[in-house]
Amino acid sequence: MITFVVGPTGAGKSAWALNQAERVNAIIVNADSIQVYKYFDLGSAKPTVADRARAQHELYDLVLPDQEFTAGDYRREALAVIEREYHNREIFVVGGSGFYIQALENGMYDIPKVNDEIRTQVRQWEANRELWPQLERIDPASARKLSPNDHYRLRRALEGSLATGRPWSEVAQNLKQNPNRLAARYDVRKVGLTVERSRLRARIVERTAAMLTYGLIDEAKSLVNQGYRDTRPFNSVGYFECKEYLAGRLSRDRLAEAIVISTMQLAKKQMTWFRRDNAITWQEV
Numbered sequence: 001m002i003t004f005v006v007g008p009t010g011a012g013k014s015a016w017a018l019n020q021a022e023r024v025n026a027i028i029v030n031a032d033s034i035q036v037y038k039y040f041d042l043g044s045a046k047p048t049v050a051d052r053a054r055a056q057h058e059l060y061d062l063v064l065p066d067q068e069f070t071a072g073d074y075r076r077e078a079l080a081v082i083e084r085e086y087h088n089r090e091i092f093v094v095g096g097s098g099f100y101i102q103a104l105e106n107g108m109y110d111i112p113k114v115n116d117e118i119r120t121q122v123r124q125w126e127a128n129r130e131l132w133p134q135l136e137r138i139d140p141a142s143a144r145k146l147s148p149n150d151h152y153r154l155r156r157a158l159e160g161s162l163a164t165g166r167p168w169s170e171v172a173q174n175l176k177q178n179p180n181r182l183a184a185r186y187d188v189r190k191v192g193l194t195v196e197r198s199r200l201r202a203r204i205v206e207r208t209a210a211m212l213t214y215g216l217i218d219e220a221k222s223l224v225n226q227g228y229r230d231t232r233p234f235n236s237v238g239y240f241e242c243k244e245y246l247a248g249r250l251s252r253d254r255l256a257e258a259i260v261i262s263t264m265q266l267a268k269k270q271m272t273w274f275r276r277d278n279a280i281t282w283q284e285v
Contacts (some may be wrong), residue, residue: 001083002186004031004101005094006274007193009237010204012285014047016193017092022053022185027085029078030059031095034236036074037065039223040218043238063180065223065231070156071103077103086186098273099153105182106280114159122158126151135157141169147269152232172247192280194271203262208238208256217242217255237262 005017014028018038021028030036035042038061047057058081063069078093078100085091093104093236131154136143142157157168164171182188195203220234220242228234241258244250250258274280 001168001181002086002091002093004105004186004188004190004280005092005193006031006096006101006190006270006280008195008200008270009096009192009263010047010200010207010267011195012203013094013096013193014045014051016285017094018047018051018055021090021092024090026090026092027056027081029093030057031074031078031093031097031100033074033095033097033100034233035060035095036062036069037231037233038063039065039219039226040236040239042211042214042219043242044233044236045211050090060168065233067227071099072108074100075103075108080261082182082186084171093145096270098270105188107181114163118162119158121162122155125158125277126155131155135161138162139167139169142172145169145273149235151235166190190277190280192282193275193285194282195285200267201260201264204260204267205256208259208263211238211259212256217245221246237266 001018002116003020005013007013017028020026021162028047032044034040035046036059037044040046051057059077064078064170082091093101095101122131125131131151132143132148135146135154138161139157142161146153146157148154160168160171184231198212216238220239223229223239224243225233229243233239238259241250241255241262244258245252245255
C-alpha cells in the first residue's frame with residue numbers, strides 16, 4: 001500500500017506519518033520540494049536525526065541547492081524507491097508540494113525539448129518582470145494558480161506552453177488520462193490532514209519561534225556565505241524572509257511575523273490545490 005499524506009504546512013503531516021510508519025515498519029518518502037535540498041534544514045522542517053532513527057526516510061538531502069531538480073526528476077527518484085520497496089513494506093509519501101505529488105501520481109507529459117530560443121525569451125520576460133503577465137496572456141488558467149513571485153513555476157509553465165504550442169494547463173489536464181498513473185500499478189490511498197485556521201496559525205507561530213530560537217538566521221547566513229543566496233530553495237518561505245533580514249530590508253522585530261504571514265499564505269494555496277482532489281480522505285487534527 002502507498003499512502004499519500006498531504007495537507008497544509010504546519011498541519012503535522014510528518015509527525016502523523018512517522019507515528020504510522022513506526023507502528024508498521026513502513027518507509028517514509030519525501031514529497032516536499034525544499035527538503036530534497038541539502039543544508040536547508042531548519043526552515044524546511046526537515047526530519048531530525050532522531051526522527052530518521054524511528055523509520056527509514058527516503059529522498060531527503062538529494063541535491064545541492066544550486067542544482068536543478070524538477071518534478072520529473074522527483075518522479076524518477078520516487079518510483080525507484082517504490083519499485084524497490086512496494087512488495088516488502090508499506091510506503092508513506094509525505095509532503096505538501098502538489099507538483100511533486102501530481103507528477104508521481106499521474107506521470108509526466110513528454111514535451112518537446114525546450115530550445116535555447118524559448119529559454120532566452122522566457123529569461124527576457126523574467127528580467128523585465130513580465131513572467132506572470134505573459135503567462136496570463138498565453139495560459140490564463142495556469143496564471144490564476146500561480147503567484148507572480150513564483151518565478152520557477154512561471155518559467156516552467158511558459159516554457160512548456162511555448163514548447164508544445166498548447167496552454168500548459170491543457171497539457172497538465174491530459175495527465176489525468178495517462179496510462180502510467182501510479183494507481184494503475186499499485187494500491188494507493190490519500191489522507192489529508194486539516195487544521196482549523198486559528199489553531200493552524202497558532203501552530204505556525206509556535207513553530208516559527210522555535211525555528212528562530214534554534215538557529216534559522218544562522219543557517220540562512222551560512223547558506224549565503226556558501227554562495228547559495230540566489231538559489232531556488234532560498235526563495236521558499238522562511239528562508240526568503242531571512243534573506244531579506246540579512247540584506248537589511250526587513251527588521252528583526254518584523255521577521256517572525258513576516259514568516260508567519262508567508263506560511264499562512266502558503267497553507268492557503270496548498271489547501272486550494274488539494275481540495276480539488278476528491279480522492280483524498282480528510283482528517284481534522
